[in-house]
Amino acid sequence: MVALQRKVKLVTEQKTIPKESPMSDFPMKEWKVNVYMLDQDGNEHPANCFIKAVYNLHPSFENPHQTFTEPPFTCTNEGWGEFEMSIDLYTTEKAKNTLFHDLNFQQPTYDVIQTVVFKNPSQALTNLLRETGPVGNDDEAKAKPRKATDGKKRKLNWDYEKMGEAMTKLGEDELLHLIQMIHDNKREDTYTHNDMEQGEFTIDLYTLGEPLTKMLWDFLGSCNAL
Incomplete structure (x- = not known):
């Protein structure tokens, strides 16, 4: 999501x-x-x-x-x-x-x-929202350029749409584990919203940061959700 x-x-x-x-x-x-x-x-x-x-x-x-x-x-x-x-x-x-x-x-x-x-804004809507604030990893990458220190090319681009779809395939226990991973490893600027009354958990995947994104990607892969 x-x-x-x-x-x-x-x-x-x-x-x-x-x-x-x-x-x-x-x-x-x-x-x-x-x-x-x-x-x-x-x-x-x-x-x-x-x-x-x-x-x-x-x-x-x-x-x-x-x-x-x-x-x-x-x-x-x-x-x-x-x-x-x-x-x-x-x-x-x-x-x-x-x-x-x-x-x-x-x-x-x-x-x-x-x-x-x-x-889940469309690409067209995302482009319009970019006029009033950051919309994802492209803005983050421009604001905070990274340098590889080990001579290897770091993977900065992830298929966030695929990740969002994969999360909908998780069972209840897997989803709870994923939410706990996010809470334990998120950054200060990671956007999450937990609506207990509606039973909804919302996250802006573009604000995860690379370490947590990789962690979730690997977890979703281990659950055969990707």
Whole structure:
């Protein structure tokens, strides 16, 4: 399983407008929400890793499900009430990340940063995610060039897709042993996420580092999973 984390920034702007409100104590507002990606330094980038955003608004809206296909996926509406919406961000027609966003009128402008996880991204999506952070061993190799000290060519490229497929073939005991190997030998920057409630263990194979990658490769081979 390959999983890449990124930060999504939701920027909300709102203002009072001179329209009659159905609720006398609540003035009419015009509001809009924009979606951006953040890199490791907190800089904004277009959210072009998504092909569309679907805003699921309060059911009282005439059109509560609004779709936008161009970054920054600006959703603009008018209303008097605050509510929580959900935003479905699609990387393909079927793959999506759902964020929950509190629309409120406390400030003229406010932003919220949330984390999204891209599981097993395609090569095209990986290339887009590269604009906002490292995506695998190619970036690691560029940032930390290695030198062979024994005169032998070191193997730095692994078939991570094959490794991910092999892990799905492991029995329960083998999988538990593999997870323990990862916990015992991972680096500080190795990304893992263990969701006990859902029974899911997620790891970005590209962040393992060469020693642990070789260890897992050998283990998967010994299990006849490769």
